[in-house]
Each structure stands twice: as C-alpha cells, then as structure tokens.
Amino acid sequence: xxxxxxxxxxxxxxxxxxxxxxxxxxxxxxxxxxxxxxxxxxxxxxxxxxxxxxxxxxxxxxxxxxxxxxxxxxxxxxxxxxxxxxxxxxxxxxxxxxxxxxxxxxxxxxxxxxxxxxxxxxxxxxxxxxx
Amino acid sequence: xxxxxxxxxxxxxxxxxxxxxxxxxxxxxxxxxxxxxxxxxxxxxxxxxxxxxxxxxxxxxxxxxxxxxxxxxxxxxxxxxxxxxxxxxxxxxxxxxxxxxxxxxxxxxxxxxxxxxxxxxxxxxxxxxxxxxxxxxxxxxxxxxxxxxxxxxxxxxxxxxxxxxxxxxxxxxxxxxxxxxxxxxxxxxxxxxxxxxxxxxxxxxxxxxxxxxxxxxxxxxxxxxxxxxxxxxxxxxxxxxxxxxxxxxxxxxxxxxxxxxxxxxxxxxxxxxxxxxxxxxxxxxxxxxxxxxxxxxxxxxxxxxxxxxxxxxxxxxxxxxxxxxxxxxxxxxxxxxxxxxxxxxxxxxxxxxxxxxxxxxxxxxxxxxxxxxxxxxxxxxxxxxxxxxxxxxxxxxxxxxxxxxxxxxxxxxxxxxxxxxxxxxxxxxxxxxxxxxxxxxxxxxxxxxxxxxxxxxxxxxxxxxxxxxxxxxxxxxxxxxxxxxxxx
Numbered sequence: 001x002x003x004x005x006x007x008x009x010x011x012x013x014x015x016x017x018x019x020x021x022x023x024x025x026x027x028x029x030x031x032x033x034x035x036x037x038x039x040x041x042x043x044x045x046x047x048x049x050x051x052x053x054x055x056x057x058x059x060x061x062x063x064x065x066x067x068x069x070x071x072x073x074x075x076x077x078x079x080x081x082x083x084x085x086x087x088x089x090x091x092x093x094x095x096x097x098x099x100x101x102x103x104x105x106x107x108x109x110x111x112x113x114x115x116x117x118x119x120x121x122x123x124x125x126x127x128x129x130x131x
Numbered sequence: 132x133x134x135x136x137x138x139x140x141x142x143x144x145x146x147x148x149x150x151x152x153x154x155x156x157x158x159x160x161x162x163x164x165x166x167x168x169x170x171x172x173x174x175x176x177x178x179x180x181x182x183x184x185x186x187x188x189x190x191x192x193x194x195x196x197x198x199x200x201x202x203x204x205x206x207x208x209x210x211x212x213x214x215x216x217x218x219x220x221x222x223x224x225x226x227x228x229x230x231x232x233x234x235x236x237x238x239x240x241x242x243x244x245x246x247x248x249x250x251x252x253x254x255x256x257x258x259x260x261x262x263x264x265x266x267x268x269x270x271x272x273x274x275x276x277x278x279x280x281x282x283x284x285x286x287x288x289x290x291x292x293x294x295x296x297x298x299x300x301x302x303x304x305x306x307x308x309x310x311x312x313x314x315x316x317x318x319x320x321x322x323x324x325x326x327x328x329x330x331x332x333x334x335x336x337x338x339x340x341x342x343x344x345x346x347x348x349x350x351x352x353x354x355x356x357x358x359x360x361x362x363x364x365x366x367x368x369x370x371x372x373x374x375x376x377x378x379x380x381x382x383x384x385x386x387x388x389x390x391x392x393x394x395x396x397x398x399x400x401x402x403x404x405x406x407x408x409x410x411x412x413x414x415x416x417x418x419x420x421x422x423x424x425x426x427x428x429x430x431x432x433x434x435x436x437x438x439x440x441x442x443x444x445x446x447x448x449x450x451x452x453x454x455x456x457x458x459x460x461x462x463x464x465x466x467x468x469x470x471x472x473x474x475x476x477x478x479x480x481x482x483x484x485x486x487x488x489x490x491x492x493x494x495x496x497x498x499x500x501x502x503x504x505x506x507x508x509x510x511x512x513x514x515x516x517x518x519x520x521x522x523x524x525x526x527x528x529x530x531x532x533x534x535x536x537x538x539x540x541x542x543x544x545x546x547x548x549x550x551x552x553x554x555x556x557x558x559x560x561x562x563x564x565x566x567x568x569x570x571x572x573x574x575x576x577x578x579x580x581x582x583x584x585x586x587x588x589x590x591x592x593x594x595x596x597x598x599x600x601x602x603x604x605x606x607x608x609x610x611x612x613x614x615x616x617x618x619x
Binding site: 005092094105108109111116 | 142170343344
C-alpha cells in the first residue's frame with residue numbers, strides 16, 4: 001500500500017498544476033495583450049461608491065471588540081439550536097431537558113456579562129465590574 | 132429513518148453521568164462563582180469565593196473516589212473511567228485544592244479582586260480531568276482547549292504588571308499554534324486509520340502494515356503535546372510565561388496541565404503503540420534535560436530558574452516514555468505525582484515571599500532567608516532537595532524508577548545523559564540553598580507571617596514529598612495496576 005499511497009493523490013496534484021497554470025496564463029495574457037490607459041478615477045481604491053475620507057487606522061473603543069466577540073459567542077450558540085430543532089422529536093424528552101441545561105449555561109454567561117456592565121454603553125460604568 | 136433509529140438508541144444512561152461526575156461538579160461550582168462574582172462585594176467577599184472554589188475541588192476529590200468504585204466506559208466509548216484515569220483525576224483535583232489554598236494570601240497581597248480567578252482554575256481543572264479520562268482524540272482536543280484557554284487567561288492575571296500581559300499573549304499565541312499541530316495530527320490519524328477512537332486506532336495499527344500517515348500523525352500530535360508539557364525543542368515560551376504569570380498559577384500550570392497532557396501522551400504512545408515512538412522521545416528527552424539544566428545554571432530570577440528546571444523535569448519524565456510499557460507507565464505516573472508535590476510547594480514559598488507586585492524574586496532577595504524565616508527556608512530546602520533527587524524525598528524515587536525503567540529497556544545512552552544532567556542540576560538548586568542559609572540577609576525587615584491557608588498548603592505538599600520519598604510502595608502499586616488496565 002505505501003508505494004502507491006501517494007499515487008492516489010496524483011489527480012489532485014494535476015488539478016493544482018492546472019489551476020496554477022490557468023491563473024498565471026490569465027494574468028500574464030491580460031498584462032501582455034491588454035491596453036493600459038490609467039486615469040485618476042481608475043486608480044482610486046474603489047472605482048465607484050463613496051469617496052474615501054481619511055485613513056481607516058483610527059483608534060476606537062475596545063467595546064467594539066467586546067461586542068463583536070460576544071456576538072460570535074451567542075451567534076454560534078443560537079446556531080446550535082437549529083440541528084437540535086430538526087431532530088427534537090427523535091431525541092424525545094431527553095433532548096428537551098438537555099437543551100434546557102445548555103440554554104441555562106448560556107444564560108449564566110449572559111447574566112455575567114450583563115452584571116459586569118459589558119452591555120452598558122452609557123459611559124458611566126456600573127462601578128462593579130472592570131472588564 | 133436510520134437517523135431516528137440511532138437517535139433513540141443514543142440516549143445516555145445514568146452511569147454515564149457518574150463517569151464524568153468530577154468534571155460536572157467542578158463546572159457547576161465554577162458557574163456558581165461566575166454568577167456570584169459580579170453580585171457580591173469584592174472588597175469583602177474575595178475569600179468567600181475562594182472558599183467556594185475550595186469546597187468545589189474537595190467535592191471533586193470525593194466524587195473521584197466515588198467514581199473509582201464503578202469503572203467503565205461512558206458516552207459511546209468516549210470517556211473511560213479506570214484506575215489510570217482515577218489516578219490522574221485524584222492528582223489534578225488535589226492540585227487544584229492546594230493551589231486554591233496558596234492563592235488566598237496572594238490575591239490579598241497583590242490586590243487582585245476578581246472572583247473569575249477561582250472560576251477559571253476550576254474550569255481549567257475540568258479540561259484536565261476530561262483529558263485524562265477521554266479515549267477519543269476529538270474529545271481530548273476539546274478538553275485540551277478547555278484547560279489551555281483557562282491557563283492563558285490565568286497567566287495574565289497580574290494586570291498591573293506588563294510582564295504578565297506579555298506572558299499571557301505569548302502563551303496564547305504559541306499555545307494556539309501548538310494546538311493546531313495536535314489537531315492536524317488527529318486529522319491525519321483519522322485519515323490513516325479511519326477512526327479517532329483510541330482503542331479502534333490501536334486495533335487498526337496492530338492488524339496490518341502501518342501507513343506512512345500514522346507516523347506523521349504521531350509526530351504532529353507529539354509536537355502539540357510536547358509544547359504543553361514544555362519539552363524541548365518546544366520549550367522556548369516557558370521561562371517568559373512562568374516569570375510573568377502569578378506565582379500560585381505557575382505552580383498550577385507547571386503541574387496540573389502537565390499531568391493531564393502526560394496522561395494523554397501515555398495513552399497515545401503506549402495504548403496506541405505509537406509507531407516511531409522511540410526516536411521522537413529519545414531526542415525530545417535528551418534535549419529537554421540538557422537545555423533545561425544548562426538554561427537554569429545562569430538564572431538569577433528564582434521563577435525563571437524553576438521554569439528551566441521544569442523543562443528539565445519534563446525531560447526526565449519523557450525518559451519513561453521511551454522505556455517498556457510495563458515499567459514506563461507506572462514510573463511516569465509516579466513522577467507526575469511527586470513532581471506536583473514538590474513544585475507546588477516551591478511555588479507556594481515563592482508566592483508568599485514575593486510580596487506585593489512580586490518584588491522579591493531574584494536570587495539575592497533570598498539571601499539570609501534561613502535567618503529571617505526558618506520555617507519558610509526549611510520548606511523551600513525540602514522542595515529543592517526533592518527536585519535534585521536526594522533520598523527520602525519524592526524526587527529520589529521518581530528519578531530512580533524512571534531511570535531503572537529506561538535501563539530495563541536497554542536505553543543506556545539516555546540514562547547516562549539523564550544522570551549527568553541530574554548532577555548538573557544539583558548545582559543550581561544547591562546554589563539557592565547556599566544563598567538562603569549562608570549569605571547575610573540584605574534586608575532585615577520582618578517577613579509577614581505565614582497565614583493558615585498557605586501553611587496548610589505547605590504542610591500538604593511537604594508531607595506528600597516526604598511520604599512519597601519514604602513509602603513509595605502504595606502509590607507505585609496503584610500506578611502499576613493502572614498500567615495493567617491501560618494495556619489490558
């Protein structure tokens with residue numbers, strides 16, 4: 001088995017080389033054959049839409065990151081409910097209670113961030129938590 | 132239809148929950164602390180949360196002992212409770228309890244008023260317990276992550292010290308990178324054998340010729356796990372992280388996660404009969420012993436010195452992995468237990484002596500400690516002697532069993548490297564003892580008294596160190612039986 005083991009991956013190798021060849025060919029051909037008449041508008045980062053205003057590298061509140069992280073956490077947790085809902089009938093009451101435990105744990109997390117003042121955007125912190 | 136059939140078959144039984152009872156208990160206590168932490172007043176109730184965590188870890192010890200009476204598989208052969216996993220559960224939960232005891236005073240002195248600290252220790256212990264009882268590589272990966280993520284955060288708990296944040300970030304970046312290696316190894320092992328369950332992989336590898344992929348998979352998994360136990364050449368993070376992290380946490384993360392990861396390594400190396408095991412282990416063990424000890428020779432900071440010594444000890448431990456399974460497994464298990472006792476003890480002294488902001492951590496600060504606090508100095512000396520491997524301490528028998536196991540497997544070269552290294556190691560441990568007893572104190576100020584909790588932790592670790600050094604028989608017998616269980 002070991003000698004023709006890698007032979008089985010030969011089609012993938014061929015596929016890779018074809019893809020690389022095609023990509024190089026397209027870029028090269030357009031470079032060689034194509035006309036180039038640059039204008040100011042064409043050289044701007046976004047040819048259509050809003051005109052850019054200043055640099056994107058500004059400082060902004062760390063709260064954005066915190067909210068983004070929490071969004072991902074709770075989003076993933078919510079997505080987990082879908083497959084559960086599909087087979088709820090087969091899981092019977094066990095699945096129901098198991099999900100209640102799961103949601104309970106999520107709620108503990110929710111309670112925690114709430115009390116720590118993460119959802120508090122007023123500026124004046126609740127004084128308790130430092131996050 | 133087949134889905135419906137499987138789902139109705141797949142309901143867990145009551146015994147399944149018994150077999151993850153310590154993990155459940157620890158998680159519940161961790162969550163209670165998370166709920167209480169924002170509600171109670173931190174200035175007054177810091178100790179209450181710590182005590183709750185202590186009760187949680189004691190309950191976990193009790194449930195481990197209860198669980199030991201009904202060994203078996205649980206959750207569709209993903210978790211296995213046997214003497215082997217009970218040994219590590221007991222070790223990890225005990226370490227957790229002792230570390231919580233050493234943390235009380237530290238949190239007070241450093242003025243860290245956050246209850247998450249205790250919750251994270253408990254959550255970390257959940258991952259470590261699960262690691263030692265999981266027999267399914269994906270579950271092991273999840274457990275590894277639970278334990279790692281908790282320790283990443285714990286490493287950065289001295290928020291006022293930049294060095295601590297640095298430690299946390301370094302540990303996090305390199306640690307995630309290492310976990311990726313482990314996961315890649317798991318994926319390749321699945322490709323090679325068609326399963327992620329350890330018993331199935333074993334059968335598959337035993338039955339026919341071993342595919343090339345299996346070698347690569349073992350090597351990648353070893354890289355990931357080698358990082359977690361700080362084995363060379365994956366050790367570079369260790370000194371910086373140990374220097375920056377809070378001292379009680381260093382005591383925790385140099386023992387408990389290491390014990391858990393060594394349990395996983397024992398399962399992978401011996402239960403799977405890892406192909407190519409000897410070469411890998413030989414190089415890693417020899418490198419860890421040598422680099423760890425050479426690095427420790429020049430350290431002026433006691434935390435960094437102990438960090439390098441922990442690399443060297445990972446090396447001694449890995450020697451056992453190169454030996455034959457019948458001797459290698461029990462000697463490795465005995466080593467993790469004795470190393471835990473002496474190292475947590477040493478870091479308990481370091482964390483007490485460090486003072487506010489961990490100011491006193493260099494070797495010169497320790498000069499004259501013997502005169503300033505005879506008890507503390509005596510405890511530190513005991514732990515250091517044990518780390519050297521002097522008889523009647525745990526370290527002696529730990530090294531003795533590892534080296535004799537290696538000799539029985541005819542690994543003379545590795546044993547010679549190990550013994551030379553032990554001699555080198557004696558120099559820097561003794562240097563600390565000389566400074567403690569022979570030098571004049573630079574600072575005559577009176578040291579704060581050792582509080583009750585820290586005293587209890589020191590007593591537990593010191594007694595365990597001496598007990599394992601005088602009567603190693605019972606623990607070793609138990610470890611031998613576990614080895615039999617592991618190899619059936």
